[in-house]
Amino acid sequence: MNNTPSNHCNCDTQLIDTIAEHYRAILQLIGEDPSREGLVKTPRRAAKALLENTRGYRQDAEAIIASAVFEHPGSHMVIVKDIEFYSLCEHHILPFFGKVSVGYIPDGKIVGLSKLARTVDAYARRLQVQERLTGEICDAVDHALPNKGVIVACEASHLCMKMRGVEKQESTTFTMHYKGAFEDVRLRQEFFELLHQQK
């Protein structure tokens, strides 16, 4: 398991070639000529892009967080908001993308801020549904760090609802997941008020 995430596909050549073979067959099935000049390299490019967009399967999110946990006596809410992400919906393998905000209340330790963003990526770069993505991020923070509560809010646009199917261009989907002290509606309100404060 690689705990130092890289954005690029370092997958072995055989895996790339095998996926590329399937893309070549798909190109033929949709009526294209995979040997024409513009498409010759496409199956390998598409294979590498797919592996890059699903690199989260080869990352251990909880280990990413655990690699930067620091002592801290305070217990006030910490929020990293508007972490942008790109994911693929598991039903259509089409992109959904948006922003995730993560809040937690420390209990003796804090986490390196970038690790929260890396955790979002580790789960987003898989085949997902938005609800599970939101819950997995929340669980990973909860498991990796002593805390009094964790909350994750996610707002996303799904291309499977825009460029095909129901074709609704303006709809976005909002999901949240929370634990511990965030069961208290007043604390959730404080979190959302802080999220919506103007910069």
Ligand SMILES: Nc1nc2c(ncn2[C@@H]2O[C@H](COP(=O)(O)OP(=O)(O)OP(=O)(O)O)[C@@H](O)[C@H]2O)c(=O)[nH]1
């Ligand atoms: N809950 C949830 N549903 C999702 C997500 N991404 C895509 N979907 C939905 O998954 C559902 C799959 O429904 P199906 O009826 O099996 O597939 P479909 O015939 O392609 O459906 P349409 O999109 O309505 O054309 C659709 O309603 C999608 O909008 C997600 O992240 N969460």
Ligand SMILES: [Zn+2]
């Ligand atoms: Zn979909």
